[in-house]
Amino acid sequence: MTPTSRMTIVPALILGSLIGAAPPAHAENLFKMLFGGGIQQREARERRAEEQRPQAAPAPAPVARISAPSYRTYKADRLVPVSFKALLEAPRTVSFEPSLDGASFAEALAGLDGYELAAEKPVARAIEAHYLAHDDFIWVSGTSVNTRAVEAMRVLGEAGSYGLDPADYAVRPPSPGFDMTDMPARHRDLIRFEMALSARVLRYVRDAFGGRIDPNRISGYYDFPEKPLDLEAVLATLSRTRDVRPYLESRHPQNERYQALRAELEVLRASRENDIVVDARLFLKPGGSSPELPKLLQLFARETDDAFRAEHGAVLAANAATEAYGPELVAVVKAAQAFKGLSADGIVGPRTVAAFAGVSKADRIAKVEIALEQLRWHPSDLGSPRVFINQPAYTATYNEGGEDRLSMRVVVGKVSNQTSFFFDEIEQIDYNPYWGVPQSILVNEMLPRLRQDPGYLDRSGYEITDAKGRRISSSSINWYQYGGKVPYSVRQTPSEANALGELKILFPNKHAIYMHDTPSKSLFQRDVRAFSHGCVRLSDPRAMAAAVLGKPVEHVADKIRQGHSTEKVTRKIPVYVAYFTAWPDQSGKVEYFDDVYDRDSRLLKALEATAEVRAPTS
Template sequence: MSFFDRVFNTPAYREHQRREEKVRVREAAPVVRVSSPRYYTYKPDNMTTVSLEDLAVAPEPEIVAPEAVAPEAVAPQTPEAAAPAVSEPLAAAPETVTPEAAAPQAAQADAADDQAFVSMVDTALHAAPDAASDASAAPQADGASSTGETIPEITGTLPAGELAVSDAAADTPAELEQPAVSAPAVQAVVEPVAPVVPQAVAAFADARGELAHITLRALPEVGKAVKAHYAEEPAFLWVSDDAPNARAKAVMAALASAGDVGLDPSDYAVALPGAVLVASANGGVDLTAAQARHKASMRFEMELSAKALTYMLDARRGRVDADRLSGYHDLPRKTVDLDAAITELAGADDVAAAMVAYNPDNAEFKAMARELARLRDAGDSTRVTIADGTLLKPGRADPELANVIAAIHLRGSHTLKQAHAATLAGYVGTDEYTPELVALVKDFQKENNLSADGVVGSNTIRALVGVSNDDKIEKLVLAMERVRWLPRQLGDRRVFINQPAFTATYLQSGRDPLTMRVVVGKKSNQTNFFYDTIETVEYNPYWGVPYSIIVNEMMPKLREDPGYLDRIGYEVTTPSGRQVSSAAVDWHSVATKQSSINVRQRPGSSNALGELKILFPNKHHIYMHDTPAKALFKRDMRAFSHGCVRLADPRGMAAAVLGKTTDYVASRIAQGRNDSDDVGGNIPVYVAYFTAWPQADGEMGYFADIYDRDAHLRRAIESTRNARGA
């Protein structure tokens, strides 16, 4: 403004100065941007050295005082009532022997019988009046009668009253008959069956001192579980007669076959205990060698248990913690009960099957395992190479055309080659890309879900060249690792979005899958890898503009035109809901999070979310939705969004998850107002990332690594292998 304005129109001059000052401040303010999640340098699980010294000494046995029995709890019984309680009659008395002859027999009986039970019976017999007079006879060995006869073994319940005798014993002379004995009923104690054979317990006891000199290198949770098990159950599981037993060999075979399920057998290798010479030079026993044998057996026992548990841990949750890979992964690691796992192994009839059962139990994982075995048996496949940078358009000439046709011969379907048999037979290797050859290429593109435009570019070349068997094997191994991050059962009804395939599929038992093309996040705004539960279908939705888009994409326009959002029809409101003009907002304060503002686009034909959105609330603000930008679905590479998933057939997907018809969905949209339906049935949605995944036709699909996540996972697995092997 001029000098005269300053002198004669002071209010206008001051207002002009104020506006210019705001512009200077706005332009001087630093540009604020919201950064995307980042990838991390992977840190593998820590390995620890576990001391087993605590297990070297057997714990002191716990002494439990017998419980007192109230006198009134014992009711006397008549002989008639008591006799049937004996499960079997006493055996006929053996021939009379002298006490001296009876002694060896008594010693044997003493070793075999339950000592407490025999003592109890002896007390009951001597409690009779006449028994005291017989006590003046010659001394008797334990287990012998007053006539030198051994007392037969008694099983079952000993009732009160007279002892029942067999018919054979009824002929005993009167002077040898025992008077009635009044004694309380005694219930024989039945001990639980031991989980291991006694020899395993005794052998472990002989060797356990060597645990003082043995350490394990294992994952912390594995070491803890091993120590807890052997403290509770001190017995060999894998060693019999100082050598690996059949169960150990079954476990080692399962560990050696870990590659069949996408794991690395070297992570679970266990050295067999070496043979130890026990005989000394003079023919005696070499105690040093015996100790070495015990130590080798004990080390093998502990290491095999640790490796078996490590396998079961990896099989259930994966070797890699997904959330340590990047901020784009949101897959909390599973908890595995290793105490229960080793108990399960100890009692399993088929230990190998018990271990393998810890792998994912879904059809997709099993299909991957079958394909992995097939590829490893087949070896690498024949491939045709096409020069990098080739771009062949209809009507042009290119020397790479011969390789293109050769690749179609190799990779085209039988149906395709039959339909174009004349064209293929008539091609003689020329460079001219004729209309007949263009038609052949278009049909090849169609059957590979590519844009059928006849242009041979990078995506068509990738399909023509294919993926080598070695590359497929690597993709499968990485895919099998990723499956372990998901639930063991994916659900009878589910939506599966595979980002590298650019597809979303609704699956339900008993009906054909509904598969459609999708657009996912561009590389700078990658779609996260997570799973959740679908909750709502919203019709004629508002689009709440994410903070990152406000700051990164709208702020530059608002700098130039503070009223930009008002002009394009967006609503700007305060956190309390009061609508304000975008020109009245301090956007730099919003960008630096000093103040908060809400921006949303009204429903309508130009709304970024189109007719509907399907919500599964999550911290990433990702959902499935319609879009007015339909042309992008024709592209082969469809990574264009800010992270949300755009659906080619949103009405079809909404109808599927609601269990309604597309006509119903159309009627809800036609009402023209913002409304919603709740989604029942607890339907999970997997926003996943797999460069190998089974297709609806039964074939295995292989896809480009659009976000380079295969490379990050490959490095994480290598870091884990190095950490375990160090």
């Protein structure tokens, strides 16, 4: 055996004796001590490789877009039968001797047996309660209808002058002549007339006071509080007063705009259909010519006012027959466009034509009737001071003491992000405001970009906070895990790039709509100004803020220079975020506007649904 062989065998023998003598666990540890270095390193390398191997990313949460309110098929309340059971069963002392002087209420009650009368549920309940508590007629005296009933029926018959349908309130009175020997039949006719007229008078009062439909059923874009009306008190008042006409007419809105719309309706119905028809596709630039131009110039003279005619009448008269759009007419066209609230660019296009000739008599009547209905949803007294935003006109007006002290152009919501229709009260002004990003914009517009560029908000001047108010970096969030709702608050800090500009005017509401400044000034020069996400952008926000505060514009400018701050509005100032395609100016002249959101047609369908429910009633 060579020395080398002995050297190899000895450690092996030693190892074998040690392994054989040691418990299994100790043997394993010893094995690792002698030979395990390489194995351990290999295992560690494998573990590291496994940890570093790319893991399959969890599937991103699908983006569930937050949808805007939808429009619904309007469902009118069904009519219910007026129940006379309690009235008929109430204990009374009744004379069974025939009376020639007239019917007592108690004597006539038997005529209600088997009588079917349908009415709106509040109307039916008011009739049941009133006559159960008052054993007397309102509309009958002796054996005939009384003067109170005659006056009431006259008012109901004139409902069309308010844009209402007289057929909804029609009641046939008993014949003046009757068989004196058949008094029970006369009593029956009188008591049934009494109930029918009360039902139709109450319907009229409800319609005049709050409108024929519930606008909130049309869409979530409508948000009007219920106008409480005590119909039992109405009957009680009518049973006492002889001034029936003034009382019934007082149930309508008592403001100058409602009266102006009613006057416009009367004029329209008495007028002829449009006698001047201009091609709706007309497009004419200075230097061009068209046989439609003389007709349009004639409309400029007729559809403006005395001030316009005084300034431009001579030019209009001198060019009355011309088809050439020469330089002398450019100023006239621009003035006419400005008169209608259009961009005064001097180019005659479809919007200029529509402003002067595009609305037929029938369309105008429909717009006025719709406007009257919509005003009935509002307070009777609109208030002073007040701010009135008319979305189809793209204008905001500050009115005080019955005068429009300030009016400006506005930008309203896109068709996909419509501005709601409601009223509220202004509370405060925020200077150099933060912009709290709504969930709809965060999910629908920002989330797709944040998935590709998580640091986008950090670089763009936004602050992100979690539910506990802790600031978080945008880049640290895994935006892929969120779809329909993001559990963070995002706001843009004050800056020149801030979406709200220098200030915002708040009237807190569930729609998160307010008036504000904007860095996108060029949009105010467009005729159609539906570009926002729903809020109302003001062309002159400083002037509006100063108006509602009752302070000079310099005060507002000084507050802006001082940085971010808030100022409370100490006066009661209602704000109407309204939608009227026909609306009077303060002089009473009604202007007509395009139905940018197609809301008029939906309201007409709601009115038709209501008319269908009422049609079968007696």
